[in-house]
Amino acid sequence: MSQGKNDIAALLVALMVTVGLIGGGLWFFGRQFLNGNGGGNSPIATSPDAPDPASLNPASPPPAAGGATNLETSVPDPAVLTIDGSVTMVSLMKRLQLAYTQTNPGLPTTYGVPDGRPNGTNAGIQNLANGTVVLAASSRPLNAAEAQSGLVGVPIARDALAVVVGRDNPYTGGLTLDQLKRIYQGQITNWSEVGGPNAPIKVINRANDSGTQSFFKDVVLLGGDFAPEGPNFTTLPRDETTPMLRALGNNGIGYSTVQQVVNQQTVRIVPIDGVQPTDIAAVKNGTYPISRIVFLVARRQTSPAVKQFIDMALSSSGQQIVQQSGFIPLQ
Numbered sequence: 001m002s003q004g005k006n007d008i009a010a011l012l013v014a015l016m017v018t019v020g021l022i023g024g025g026l027w028f029f030g031r032q033f034l035n036g037n038g039g040g041n042s043p044i045a046t047s048p049d050a051p052d053p054a055s056l057n058p059a060s061p062p063p064a065a066g067g068a069t070n071l072e073t074s075v076p077d078p079a080v081l082t083i084d085g086s087v088t089m090v091s092l093m094k095r096l097q098l099a100y101t102q103t104n105p106g107l108p109t110t111y112g113v114p115d116g117r118p119n120g121t122n123a124g125i126q127n128l129a130n131g132t133v134v135l136a137a138s139s140r141p142l143n144a145a146e147a148q149s150g151l152v153g154v155p156i157a158r159d160a161l162a163v164v165v166g167r168d169n170p171y172t173g174g175l176t177l178d179q180l181k182r183i184y185q186g187q188i189t190n191w192s193e194v195g196g197p198n199a200p201i202k203v204i205n206r207a208n209d210s211g212t213q214s215f216f217k218d219v220v221l222l223g224g225d226f227a228p229e230g231p232n233f234t235t236l237p238r239d240e241t242t243p244m245l246r247a248l249g250n251n252g253i254g255y256s257t258v259q260q261v262v263n264q265q266t267v268r269i270v271p272i273d274g275v276q277p278t279d280i281a282a283v284k285n286g287t288y289p290i291s292r293i294v295f296l297v298a299r300r301q302t303s304p305a306v307k308q309f310i311d312m313a314l315s316s317s318g319q320q321i322v323q324q325s326g327f328i329p330l331q
Contacts (some may be wrong), residue, residue, distance in 0.1 A: 026254060040289065070152050071298060077305040078134050081109040085124025085137035088212050088257040091296055092157065092325040093118075093137050100309050107305055111137075120239035121211020125151070125297060135306050136297040139257070140209035140218075144159060146297075154293040156313045158328035160277035161290040162258040164267040166248035171196035174271035177289050183253065186227030202255035203233045204247050210239040214294055216255060234324050241266045255290075259326025280328055294327065 041083060081100075083093065090111070097109045112118040113132055124136040125146060142153040146275055163180060171191045175183075182188040183201055190309055192198045193228060206213040217223065227233045244254045245267055257330075258277040261267055269276060275288045282288040298306050312318050319329040 012302065016207060017159075026143055029311075036042035054171070056209070070300065071302045071307050071310070073304040073307050074215065074301050075303045077107065077303045079108075080136065080306055081107055081133045081309065082113065082133040082139060083109065083111045083124075084113050084119055085131045085297070086121045086139040086211055086294065087118050087138045087241070088139045088159070090118060091107040091259070092294075092322065092327055095321045096313055096318065097324055099317065100312055103312075104305070104308070110169075119264070120207060121296040122214065123209045128297060130297065133305065134298070135309060138295040138297050141217040141295065149175055151297055152296045152300050152331075154310050154312075154314070155293045155330060156318070157294050157322040157330065158283060158295055159292050159294050160258045160267045160283045160288055160328075161212065161252065161255050161292070162260050162261050162277045162288075163255050163270040163272060164245070164248065164264075165253050166250050167268055167315045168250040168252070168265050169248070169252070169268070170199070172268075174274060179219065180272060181222070181224075184226055185224060186215075186233065187230065199251045200232050202247075202249065203227065204244050204252050205233070205235040206255070207236045212255070212257065216290070219290055260328070272285070283328060293330075 006042075031144070071082060073324040083097075086093075093111050098110060100109060101107075110116060114300060115280060118124065118137070121138045121140055124133070125138060125142070127133045127306075128144070129149060129151065129285070138153060139159070142151055147153070163175065171194070173195050175194060179188060179194050183194075184203060184205070188194060189197065189201055191201055206216070217226065226235070234247065236247075240259045241256045244256065245261070245264060248254055248267060260271075261269065262278060269278070271290055275282050277288055277290065279281065283291040296310050298310065313322075322329050
């Protein structure tokens with residue numbers, strides 16, 4: 001009986017030793033495996049320098065210069081939603097106003113101060129900065145000083161600039177972006193220099209308050225100066241498209257947003273680098289070289305009514321209005 005008890009005790013001791021050895025081996029090799037894969041005793045984590053996986057999605061839109069989510073609705077709603085800014089965006093803004101009024105009939109909206117005529121992007125942004133209006137429509141991005149002053153630009157649509165000549169202009173070819181730059185800087189002054197007839201080029205430039213002019217200067221002239229005023233170089237006093245089209249004649253050249261000229265019977269659109277601004281795919285992917293995004297601009301600290309207007313422009317119904325107005329939706 002005593003011998004049997006001793007045998008059982010020996011078996012239990014042997015079993016415990018075996019389990020201990022197996023457990024120790026598993027612990028040792030487990031640590032070696034983790035260390036070999038860089039795990040150590042720390043949890044697996046994304047490197048602080050690694051990009052956000054969401055940012056690697058090529059379908060994601062480019063980050064906005066601010067955005068509706070960056071607005072703080074800490075200011076009371078105004079008695080009138082006053083807006084000023086881009087002449088380029090008149091048709092779009094009028095349609096957005098109408099849609100907004102249908103859901104907010106108690107809050108009137110205006111576009112253009114003081115007489116209902118928009119003053120252009122640059123003046124509109126200035127009127128927003130000094131408190132004359134609560135919202136601005138901009139055909140260019142904010143510059144550094146404007147952004148640092150507390151303004152936020154929210155992209156709402158894509159657009160392209162069209163370079164145009166009069167219908168009776170004998171020049172029927174296209175231009176390269178460099179040729180266009182040299183024309184507006186006074187380095188090319190005769191149509192014969194770009195393959196046309198021997199006739200002076202009459203250059204029509206948009207008004208200095210125009211965001212379209214600012215954008216054209218940045219993208220086409222690369223920030224350089226326009227040619228000086230002269231018999232064949234005219235800067236319009238007010239940012240209006242119709243006077244520019246009338247001034248073209250049979251030897252002039254000008255530029256405007258494509259939706260303002262595409263159905264005009266008195267002008268012809270000039271391809272740039274062999275691409276037309278009416279090619280939506282080329283505008284979206286940047287192949288057409290004078291394409292851009294247009295914005296609504298507000299103060300960072302604004303009212304719920306202003307944010308609601310911007311949110312409406314970004315909604316699916318707002319983007320339908322963008323398309324109906326001749327602009328290209330963001331998506």
